[in-house]
Amino acid sequence: MSWTQRTWWCLALTLSAAVGCSTFQAAETGTKKEIRDDNRVGSREDGGVRKRMMVLPFLDSSDVRGQDLRDDARAEFIRGINRTGAIVAVDSKDLKVDFTKNIKNGEYDMTAIAKPAGQLGVQAVLEGKLIDINVKRSADPVGIFRQVKTKFEAQARVRIFTARSGREIFNTVKTVTLEEANVRVAERVDSDRFLTNNPELVRKLVEEAFLDFTPQIVAALDKMSWEGRIAMVNGDRIFLNVGKISGLQIGDILKVSEDGDEIYDPQTGNYIGKTPGRMKGTLEVVSYFGQDGAISIIHSGSGFRESDRVELY
16 A cells, blocks of 8 residues: 555545544445646656756745644645655755745746746745645435535645746646545534634645645646755855755766846837857766765856856756
8 A cells, every 4th residue: 555545544544533433333335536726727757866846835825824724734734745856846945045025916026036046056946835735525315324425525726836937837727526425313503613623634634635746746836957066166266056955966067157147029019039148068976075065166158157057967
C-alpha cells in the first residue's frame, strides 16, 4: 500500500470516528475518494539538477478560518514537495522576505513579486489558496435506521509563476472529496459546527488537498530551464547560491551570462521578456558551502560579477 493510500485510510478511520456519534454501531462502512482537476493553463531534462521554488504564505477565500490551518498545510506541503527529490521547495519566510504586502483582491501581485524572488535564487514562485471546505450529509427519506452518506470536500487552487519573467505556468483548482457511508440513526449535521468541532479532521483534509498537487507541480517545473546565481566573487573563488541540495556535482561546468535587457511593447507598455544575456565564460564546481551553496573556480572567461546567471554547460 502506498504512502498516499495509507494516509487516506487513516483519514477515513478518523472520519468514521468523528461522524459516528450515535449510540448505534455502524452496520456497514464504505469510503471513496474523488479528485477533480480544473487546469487553467493552456524526464527532468537537465541531468538531475533541481529547480528552486519559493512557496508563499497560503491564502484563504474565507476570513473565518484561522491562519494556523493554512500555515500547517503549507509546512506539510513543502515537506511533501521536498520528499520527491525533484524540486527544492523553500518557505518564503526562510528567505527573510514578506510578500504579504503584495496581495491585491485576495491574490498575490506576481508582477511585483517575480523579480525580487528571482534575485533570491529561485526559479519559480507558488501561490496556494484554500477556496472552500464543507461537509454534506444525505440520508434515506424514511425509516429510523437510515443509510447515511457523509461527504467531506476541500477545494484548493495552486498557481505557479516563473521568477525570471512572472509568466504563469500552472493554474489548477483541485477538489478533493472523501465519502463515508454508514447505517445509523439518522441525525442532522450543521456543516459549520461540525467543522469547528473537528479541527484535526479539517487540518488533514486541507493538507491532503494541497499534497495532491505534487505530481503536477513536478511536471510543470520539469519544463523550466534550471539556473542559479553568483552570490559573491572573492579572488579566484566564485561562490554560488546553488549547491548539493540543488543537484550540482563536483566537477560540473557552468556557463555564466549577464542578465539580458527587459523588452516592453512600445505601444502598450506591456512587458514582453528578456533578451539573452552576454555569455562571460565558464566555471567549474570544486566544493560546497552552507546549506545549499557551491564554490567554483574560473574555467574560462573573465569579468564575473554578483547576480550573474549560471546554467549547466
